[in-house]
Amino acid sequence: MVPNLHLPTPMRILKIQTLRGPNYWSIQHHKLIIMRLDLEKLADISSNEIPGFYDGLLKTLPTLERHFCSPGYHGGFLVRVREGTMMGHIIEHIALELQSLAGMELGFGRTRETSTPGVYQVVFEYSNEEAGRYAGRAAVRLCQSIIDRGRYPQAELEQDVQDLQDFWREASLGPSTEAIIKEAEKRSIPWICLGTRFLIQLGYGIHQKRIQATMSDQTSILGVELACDKESTKRILADSGVPVPRGTVVNFFDELEDAIELVGSYPIVIKPLDGNHGRGITTDIRTWEEAEAAYDRARQISRSLIVERYYVGRDHRVLVIDGKFVAVAERVPAHVVGDGKSTIMELLEKTNQDPKRGDGHDNVLTKIELDHTSYKLIERQGYKDNSILPEGQVCYLRATANLSTGGIAIDRTDEIHPENVWLAQRIVKIIGLDIAGIDIVTTDIGRPLREVDGVVVEVNAAPGFRMHVAPSKGVSRNVAGAVLDMLFPRDKPFRVPIISITGTNGKTTTTRLLAHIFKHTNKVVGYTTTDGTYIGNYLVEAGDNTGPQSAQLILQDPTIEVAVLETARGGILRSGLAFAFANVGIILNVAADHLGLGDIDTIDQLAHLKSIVAESIFPDGYAVLNADDHRVAIMAEKTKANIAYFTMNSDSKLVRDHIQTGGVAAVYENGFVSILKGDWTHRIERVDNIPLTMGGKAPFMIANTLAASLAAFLQNVTIEEIRAGLKTFRASVSQTPGRMNLFNLGDYHALVDYAHNPAGYEALGAFVRNWTTGNRIGVIGGPGDRRDDNFIALGKLSAQIFDRVVIKEDDDNRGRPRGTASELIVQGICKVNPDCSYEVILDETQAINRALDAAPKGSLVVILPESVNRAIELIKVRGIVKEEILQHDKSILNVDSQVGHSYVAKIL
Numbered sequence: 001m002v003p004n005l006h007l008p009t010p011m012r013i014l015k016i017q018t019l020r021g022p023n024y025w026s027i028q029h030h031k032l033i034i035m036r037l038d039l040e041k042l043a044d045i046s047s048n049e050i051p052g053f054y055d056g057l058l059k060t061l062p063t064l065e066r067h068f069c070s071p072g073y074h075g076g077f078l079v080r081v082r083e084g085t086m087m088g089h090i091i092e093h094i095a096l097e098l099q100s101l102a103g104m105e106l107g108f109g110r111t112r113e114t115s116t117p118g119v120y121q122v123v124f125e126y127s128n129e130e131a132g133r134y135a136g137r138a139a140v141r142l143c144q145s146i147i148d149r150g151r152y153p154q155a156e157l158e159q160d161v162q163d164l165q166d167f168w169r170e171a172s173l174g175p176s177t178e179a180i181i182k183e184a185e186k187r188s189i190p191w192i193c194l195g196t197r198f199l200i201q202l203g204y205g206i207h208q209k210r211i212q213a214t215m216s217d218q219t220s221i222l223g224v225e226l227a228c229d230k231e232s233t234k235r236i237l238a239d240s241g242v243p244v245p246r247g248t249v250v251n252f253f254d255e256l257e258d259a260i261e262l263v264g265s266y267p268i269v270i271k272p273l274d275g276n277h278g279r280g281i282t283t284d285i286r287t288w289e290e291a292e293a294a295y296d297r298a299r300q301i302s303r304s305l306i307v308e309r310y311y312v313g314r315d316h317r318v319l320v321i322d323g324k325f326v327a328v329a330e331r332v333p334a335h336v337v338g339d340g341k342s343t344i345m346e347l348l349e350k351t352n353q354d355p356k357r358g359d360g361h362d363n364v365l366t367k368i369e370l371d372h373t374s375y376k377l378i379e380r381q382g383y384k385d386n387s388i389l390p391e392g393q394v395c396y397l398r399a400t401a402n403l404s405t406g407g408i409a410i411d412r413t414d415e416i417h418p419e420n421v422w423l424a425q426r427i428v429k430i431i432g433l434d435i436a437g438i439d440i441v442t443t444d445i446g447r448p449l450r451e452v453d454g455v456v457v458e459v460n461a462a463p464g465f466r467m468h469v470a471p472s473k474g475v476s477r478n479v480a481g482a483v484l485d486m487l488f489p490r491d492k493p494f495r496v497p498i499i500s501i502t503g504t505n506g507k508t509t510t511t512r513l514l515a516h517i518f519k520h521t522n523k524v525v526g527y528t529t530t531d532g533t534y535i536g537n538y539l540v541e542a543g544d545n546t547g548p549q550s551a552q553l554i555l556q557d558p559t560i561e562v563a564v565l566e567t568a569r570g571g572i573l574r575s576g577l578a579f580a581f582a583n584v585g586i587i588l589n590v591a592a593d594h595l596g597l598g599d600i601d602t603i604d605q606l607a608h609l610k611s612i613v614a615e616s617i618f619p620d621g622y623a624v625l626n627a628d629d630h631r632v633a634i635m636a637e638k639t640k641a642n643i644a645y646f647t648m649n650s651d652s653k654l655v656r657d658h659i660q661t662g663g664v665a666a667v668y669e670n671g672f673v674s675i676l677k678g679d680w681t682h683r684i685e686r687v688d689n690i691p692l693t694m695g696g697k698a699p700f701m702i703a704n705t706l707a708a709s710l711a712a713f714l715q716n717v718t719i720e721e722i723r724a725g726l727k728t729f730r731a732s733v734s735q736t737p738g739r740m741n742l743f744n745l746g747d748y749h750a751l752v753d754y755a756h757n758p759a760g761y762e763a764l765g766a767f768v769r770n771w772t773t774g775n776r777i778g779v780i781g782g783p784g785d786r787r788d789d790n791f792i793a794l795g796k797l798s799a800q801i802f803d804r805v806v807i808k809e810d811d812d813n814r815g816r817p818r819g820t821a822s823e824l825i826v827q828g829i830c831k832v833n834p835d836c837s838y839e840v841i842l843d844e845t846q847a848i849n850r851a852l853d854a855a856p857k858g859s860l861v862v863i864l865p866e867s868v869n870r871a872i873e874l875i876k877v878r879g880i881v882k883e884e885i886l887q888h889d890k891s892i893l894n895v896d897s898q899v900g901h902s903y904v905a906k907i908l
Contacts, residue, residue: 010040010144010148011037011038011039011040011042011087011140011143011144012037012038012040013035013036013037013038013136013137013140014036014037014038014119015034015035015036016033016034016035016036016133016136016137017033017034017035017036017574017575018032018033018034018126018133018575019031019032019033019034019575019576020548020575020576020578021548021575021576021577021578021579021580022577022580022612022615022616023572023573023575023576023577023612024572024573024608024609024612025110025123026108026110027612027615027616029108029125030576030580031125031126031127031129031132032108032123032124032125032126032576033095033123033124033125033126033132033133033135033136034121034122034123035091035095035121035122035123035124035136035140036114036120036121036122037088037091037120037121037122037140038118038119039086039087039088039118039119039120040118042087042147043086043117043118044118045087046084046085046086047081047082047084047085047086047087047090048081048082048083048084049084050147051150052146052150053081053146053147054078054081054082055150056146056150056151057081057090057143057146058078059151060142060146060151060152060154061142061157063097063100063101064077064078064093064097065078067093067096067097077093086120087143088120088122089111090143091111091136091139091140091143092109092110092111092122092123092124092139093109094138094139094142094143095109095122095124095132095135095136095138095139096108096124096125096135098135098138098139098142098160098161098164099126099127099131099132099135099164101161101164102131102161102164102165102168103165103168104126104128104168106124106126106127107125108124109122109123109124109125110123110124114599115599115601121599122136124136127168128167128171129171130167130171131164131167131171134160134163134164134167135164138160138164141156142157142160173193173200174213175464175465175466175470176213176214176464176465176466176469177198177200177211177213177214179465179469179479179480180200180202180211180214180465180480180483180484181200182480183478183480183481183483183484184202184480187484187488188581189202189203189484189488189494190202190203190204190494190495190579190580191203192552192555192556194210194556197212198212198213199211199212200212201556202484202487202488202494203488203494203495204494204495204496204498204555204556204560204563204579205495205496205526205554205555205558205559205560205561205563206496206524206559206560206561207492207493207495208494208556208558209487209494211487212462213462214435214462214464214465214483215435215461215462216434216435216483216486216487218434218486218487219433219435219461219462220432220433220434222432223431223432223433223434223436223461224433224461224462226431226432227431227433227436227459227460227461228274228461229273229274230274230306230458231247231249231273231304231306233431233458233459234247236430236431237427237430237431237456237459240426240430242423242426242427242456243449243450243454243456244455244456244457245269245309245311245455245457246263246264246308246309247259247263247269247306247307247308247309248263248306248307248308249273249304249305249306249307250304250305250307251303251304251305253295256291256292256295256307257288259307260291260307262307263307263308263309264309266285266286266287266310267283267284267285267286267309267310268285268307268308268309268310269282269285269306269308269309269310270282270285270291270294270295270298270305270306270307271298271305271306272298272301272302272304272305272306273303273304273305273306274302274304275298275301275302276460278400278401278402278404278405279301280297280298280300280301280302281298281399281400282294282297282298282373282399283310283399284310284399290376297373311441311453311454311455311457312441312443313443313452313453314330314332314441314442314443314445315330315331315332315333315400315401315439315440315441315457316328316329316330316331316412316440316441316442316445317329317331317409317437317438317440317463317467318416318420318424318437318438318439318440319435319436319437319438319463319465319468319479320424320425320427320428320433320435320436320437320438321434321436321479321482321483321486322434322435322482322486323425323428323429323434324425324482325416325421325425326468326477326479326482327411327413327468327477327479328411328412328413328415328416328445329409329410329411329412329413329468329471329474330409330410330411330412330445331401331402331403331407331408331409331467332401332407332408332409332410332472333396333398333399333401333406333407334368334396334397334398334405334406334408335395335396335397335398336348336351336389336394336395336397337389337392337393337394337395338388338389338390338391338392338393338394338395339389339391340388340389340390340391341388342388342389343385343386343388343389344378344383344384344385344386344387344395344397345385345386347389347395348368348370348397351368352367352368357406364466364470364472365406365408365472366404366405366406366407367406368397368398368405368406369405369406370385370397373398373399374397374398377396377397377398377399378395381395381396383395403464403466403467408472408473409466409467409471409473410471410473410474411468411471411473411474411475411476411477412445412474413474413475413477414475415445415446416445416446417446417447417448419448419449420440420445420448420449423449423456424440427456427459428459431459433459433461434486435461435462435463435483435486436459436460436461436463437459437460437463437464438456438458438459439456439457439458439459439460440455440456440457441454441455441457442454442455465479496555496560496561496562496563497562497563497583497584497715498555498563498565498579498582498583498584499514499562499563499564499565499582499583499584499585499586499711499715500565500567500577500579500584500585500586500613500616501514501564501565501566501567501586501588501613501707502566502567502568502569502585502586502587502588502610502613503586503587503588503589503590503610503632504588504589504590504591504606504757504759504760505588505589505591505700505755505757505759505760505763506588506589506700506703506704506707506763507529507530507546507566507567507568507588508529508530508531508566508736508739508754509692509701509736509739509740510586510588510704510707510708511527511528511529511564511565511566512527512529512729512735512736513692513704513705513708513725513726513729513736514527514564514708514711514712515527515534515562515564516725516728516729516735517708517709517717517721517725517726517729518562518564518712518715518717518725519536519537519725520717520721520722520724520725521721523561523562524536524559524560524561524562525561525562525563525564526553526554526555526557526560526563526564527554527563527564527565527566528545528546528551528553528554528564528565528566529545529546529566530544530545530546530566530568530754531543531544531737531868532545533545533550533554535554535557535559535560536559540553541553546567546568546570546571547570547571547574547575547578548571548575548576548577548578549571549575549578550565551563551565551567551571551577551578551579552578555578555579562715565578565582567613569598569600569606569609569610570598572609572612573598573600573609577612577613577616579616580616581616581617581618581621582617582618582621583617583618583621583622583715584617584622584623584624584711584714584715585613585614585616585617585621585622585623585624585639585641586613586624586707586708586711587610587611587614587623587624587625587626587632587635588626588632588703588704588707589626589629589632589759590606590607590610590629590631590632591603591757591758591759595787595790603631604631607631607632607635610632610635611635611639614635614636614638614639614641615638615639615640617639617640617641619640620641620642621641621642622641622642622643622644622711622714623636623639623641623642623643623644624645624646624707624710624714625643625644625645625646626645626646626703626707627645627646627647627649627652627654627655627665628647628648628649628652628703633645633654643658643663644663644664644665644666644710644714645658645663645665646665646666646667646706646707646710647665647666647667647668647706648668648699648703648706649668650667650669650670652667655667655676659676659677659678662678663677664676664677664710664713665710666706666707666709666710666713667706668687668702668703668706669681671686671687671688671696672684672685672686672687673685673686673687673690673702673705673706673709673726675710675713682713684709684719684722684723684726685723685726685727687702687705689727690702690705690726690727691727691730692704692705692726692729692730692736692740693705694740694742694767697767697770698740698766698767699763699766699767700763700764700766700767701740705726709722709726712725737868737869737872739753739754740753740767741753741872743875745852745855745878745879747855747857747858748774748855748856748857748858748859748860748861749859749860749861750852750855750860750861750862750863750875751768751860751861751862751863752863752868752871752872752875753862753863753864754864754865754868755864756782756783756864757782757786757790757794758793758794758797761780761794761797761798761801761864762797764801764862764864765797765800765801768801768802768860768862769801771860773858773859773860774856774857774859774860775803775804775855775856775858775859775860776801776802776804776859776860776862777802777803777804777805777851777854777855777860777861777862778798778801778804778805778806778862778864779806779808779847779848779851779861779862779863779864779865780794780798780802780805780806780807780808780825780864781794781807781808781809781810781821781822781825781844781864781866782794782810782821782825783810783814783866784809784810784812784813784814784815784816784821785814785815785816788824791821791824791825791828792824792825792827792828792831793828794825794828795824795825795826795827795828795829795830795831795832796829796831796832797828798825798828798829799828799829799831799832799833799836800832800833801862802836802862803837804836804837804838805829805836805837805838805839806838806839806840806841806847806850807822807825807826807838807839807840807841807847808822808840808841808843808844808846808847808848809821809822809842810844810866811844811867812866818842819842822840822842826838826840844865844866844867844870844871845870845874848863848865848871848874849874851863852874852875852878863875
């Protein structure tokens with residue numbers, strides 16, 4: 001039975017995201033669109049059940065025949081459509097095909113159903129972000145039209161393709177910049193579009209370079225100013241013995257006649273003093289009337305004009321980069337070649353139909369457009385625009401040879417005379433440019449200019465590369481390679497070390513500790529955390545900065561020598577990683593948190609998401625993995641990088657086997673944080689002497705210390721520097737706000753920590769249980785967007801950790817009805833200990849004050865807040881407060897620290 005397809009509600013696009021780096025869907029394909037699509041009633045209908053859909057789709061997009069899909073052969077996708085496949089899968093392929101029709105050849109896509117019935121994640125590749133998002137919407141529109149009407153109007157399809165082409169063209173960086181970027185990618189040099197003045201950053205941090213088209217940050221502004229002043233350029237070259245055209249500058253019309261006489265009568269050239277791309281230039285002027293008209297045209301571009309002798313010969317552009325000759329191209333003015341049958345205008349139309357020709361500089365060739373000078377030039381050659389040109393006869397349509405006016409380029413790199421190479425290299429040094437294009441008119445570039453009366457017409461800063469990269473005839477030259485050889489000599493770095501840290505708990509502390517260790521190497525460290533982005537000792541931007549935007553800020557900064565980046569799940573899901581590869585990736589642990597958000601519904605899915613950090617490491621880099629967490633340890637199978645483990649269990653078989661086969665690991669053994677490699681044991685420091693570990697009583701902090709020490713060691717930080725970092729880093733408000741901040745309020749203590757999930761509560765509990773002098777009071781809660789069973793788990797754990805509990809809720813309940821989270825926590829408490837003392841005070845400020853007001857002597861008030869700063873301020877307003885760092889103080893902690901250690905080893 002054919003289903004009823006007259007649906008009251010069409011498919012709905014719920015959300016569109018743009019990924020720009022390694023991501024949940026692909027490590028190799030960084031530029032992906034994720035479209036969250038509700039298929040509505042189509043969710044249970046296959047394509048073969050929709051009357052006329054296959055025929056309508058084939059008629060609209062016959063080019064889909066190119067798609068292999070799972071059958072693995074041409075037409076395989078259409079076979080799937082005919083036999084029956086889901087609409088999300090079809091939309092994925094259509095979005096790719098629409099972009100391909102617009103000239104953006106793409107092939108990667110994925111479609112997966114979410115845990116919400118009927119809702120799919122449709123993932124597909126893009127070249128341009130705007131085009132990719134448009135293609136997704138157009139694909140849905142196209143399918144809906146075929147379902148509803150059996151067709152998609154051809155005019156709408158053509159408009160879609162045109163719009164996509166426009167997006168692509170508008171976003172184009174230009175052929176010269178594109179050539180440099182492609183060469184950078186071949187060399188694995190990262191690049192960033194800085195979004196202002198068309199600036200492109202190549203490389204990261206202190207090693208970065210910047211370009212703007214073919215000007216670099218090494219380009220001399222004096223050289224550019226001189227090259228832009230054509231008369232001054234000609235004068236300085238003439239004074240240096242370089243052959244240049246005889247000429248002068250005029251500012252007023254009444255100077256023109258004398259100028260013509262000065263240069264030696266006709267033929268002459270008139271051009272703007274500061275023009276470019278051939279604008280306003282008239283060549284081969286032979287009469288006073290032509291000179292008057294040329295003067296008027298040039299004055300539209302510049303107030304000052306150059307009048308110079310016209311030299312007969314062919315136009316050549318010689319490219320010199322970093323003082324070295326790279327390429328030369330002959331530039332031939334726009335022209336048509338006769339076939340004995342067609343008029344000049346008909347030949348022009350055929351020439352412009354060449355798919356290589358387009359508007360502007362973005363194509364290999366530019367379309368030829370005629371102006372009034374073109375018609376005069378045609379007449380001078382003895383023709384009219386409707387003349388039939390004899391077969392093989394050339395008719396020039398432009399006097400200048402610029403590619404931007406439709407000219408072509410012929411590579412002559414292998415033909416240039418050595419003396420001309422020497423002259424070009426000398427000219428560039430005289431002008432003072434790192435990248436320059438020298439315009440030479442000569443009858444034969446293979447002979448010295450002095451022998452054939454050749455002249456240097458201009459020296460150009462920021463020369464275009466199109467004629468060399470894609471000449472109309474001859475060999476393509478890798479001129480972009482010469483630019484990168486100049487900016488990044490083969491023995492010079494272009495990256496700074498990147499250390500990426502992820503995990504469910506401990507990311508911020510480990511990030512801050514590692515950054516602190518690196519500071520002891522006297523390098524400028526940039527790091528991102530949940531409380532801000534820092535460079536050196538200074539806060540650059542406050543906030544939860546663990547996503548790609550904050551990482552980009554660090555990588556773009558020209559003072560950075562080391563980047564330490566906390567990498568949270570949210571940023572990876574929203575945008576992907578900010579970098580293609582890191583030198584070290586640390587995965588601390590994987591535990592249930594944020595499940596149900598972003599279609600990450602299971603711990604295994606969360607582990608896959610975290611593993612992106614392990615997979616995005618250079619092959620000669622290191623994945624630092626928690627050997628005590630099975631889901632983390634098995635990430636060793638997914639990465640191509642070297643493996644380094646850390647463990648709280650000195651008897652770990654996995655780690656021992658790893659060390660015996662030449663591996664490296666950080667191990668907590670005999671009270672020490674130690675690095676083991678081969679037969680060597682590098683004991684860094686006793687945990688009792690590491691403030692972060694709270695006198696060795698906070699095992700989860702020992703684990704964080706192991707990870708940070710190992711990552712530093714792998715980046716050639718010395719044991720002495722690591723030790724100095726560990727001994728001077730404290731769990732304090734200044735260094736780790738909200739991470740085990742302990743305050744002495746006289747009669748009792750208060751501890752502020754950002755634990756907000758079951759794993760965090762368990763790790764914190766290992767420390768709190770060691771408190772022996774009084775009651776343990778917890779002010780607890782959790783983010784509202786967590787699952788119900790998470791809150792119940794928090795209640796259960798609280799009943800096991802605390803003697804008394806004050807339950808509060810966050811100010812922002814993230815869509816959860818007020819009071820429901822606290823009710824679930826109470827359920828958990830009562831399941832474990834019905835007699836537990838608890839009270840519910842939803843307002844966080846009131847709850848904290850209540851717990852502090854009622855704290856008995858010798859007690860510990862543990863505050864797990866939404867706002868760390870607010871909690872700390874509520875403590876500080878109580879008068880004399882001393883922030884404490886526990887090390888050897890056994891008076892308030894259970895001396896049997898091994899109990900805590902073994903407990904954490906189980907839960908990490």
